[in-house]
Amino acid sequence: MRYPKLRELKEAVISLFSPAYTTRFPVEQHIPFVNFRGKPVVDDANCVGCETCANVCPSHAITFRDDAVKQIRIIERNYGACIFCGQCAEHCITKKGVKLSDRIFDLATFDRSTLVESQVKELLICKNCDAVVTTKQHFEYIHNKLGPMAYASILNLNMLNERLKLEDPGAAAVEVLDSLKRKDMFNVLCPDCLRKVLLKSL
Numbered sequence: 001m002r003y004p005k006l007r008e009l010k011e012a013v014i015s016l017f018s019p020a021y022t023t024r025f026p027v028e029q030h031i032p033f034v035n036f037r038g039k040p041v042v043d044d045a046n047c048v049g050c051e052t053c054a055n056v057c058p059s060h061a062i063t064f065r066d067d068a069v070k071q072i073r074i075i076e077r078n079y080g081a082c083i084f085c086g087q088c089a090e091h092c093i094t095k096k097g098v099k100l101s102d103r104i105f106d107l108a109t110f111d112r113s114t115l116v117e118s119q120v121k122e123l124l125i126c127k128n129c130d131a132v133v134t135t136k137q138h139f140e141y142i143h144n145k146l147g148p149m150a151y152a153s154i155l156n157l158n159m160l161n162e163r164l165k166l167e168d169p170g171a172a173a174v175e176v177l178d179s180l181k182r183k184d185m186f187n188v189l190c191p192d193c194l195r196k197v198l199l200k201s202l
């Protein structure tokens with residue numbers, strides 16, 4: 001077409017005299033709108049290390065690693081890979097472990113390693129086979145959530161024993177069990193070993 005369309009001319013004139021629609025960060029501070037989805041912020045006291053957020057994170061920005069020797073779980077959150085979808089906050093089992101903030105523009109960095117945050121949680125380990133049961137904090141969360149019903153579970157009873165210090169912490173470590181016996185059900189066991197004990201004792 002030889003002449004510009006009138007509609008395009010009109011748009012060009014309007015945009016020439018209109019303020020910029022995009023934010024002028026960092027010249028001006030970015031003011032987020034209501035329900036803006038920014039960087040997820042972890043509340044370590046309310047995060048029990050259950051792995052749920054890692055399982056629902058679509059960009060695999062959250063990873064978990066268990067160190068059975070040191071008996072710790074290391075949780076890493078890479079905000080360089082985060083797409084701020086909010087799934088971690090939505091599915092957090094405590095609803096307080098992680099929440100989205102309104103921070104996003106000031107995350108820009110030349111060093112991607114600064115965008116990785118980590119947490120450490122103490123693991124609950126099976127005293128028979130050394131399998132990881134879960135984190136101690138996660139187990140206590142379930143225990144508190146169940147209330148009196150928790151005592152239907154032998155594992156919960158054993159955790160209570162530990163909390164009430166009915167066990168002598170100075171006592172020798174629990175012997176390695178070569179073959180599970182009925183009395184072993186009063187050790188902290190993983191579901192697999194507990195099932196073996198219960199089947200044996202039938």
Ligand code: SF4
Binds near residue numbers: 048053091092093094
């Ligand atoms: S789902 Fe919540 S409690 Fe579980 S690890 Fe993630 S932030 Fe922590």
Ligand code: SF4
Binds near residue numbers: 040056057086
């Ligand atoms: S906001 Fe989305 S992408 Fe970012 S850590 Fe949470 S689940 Fe993963």
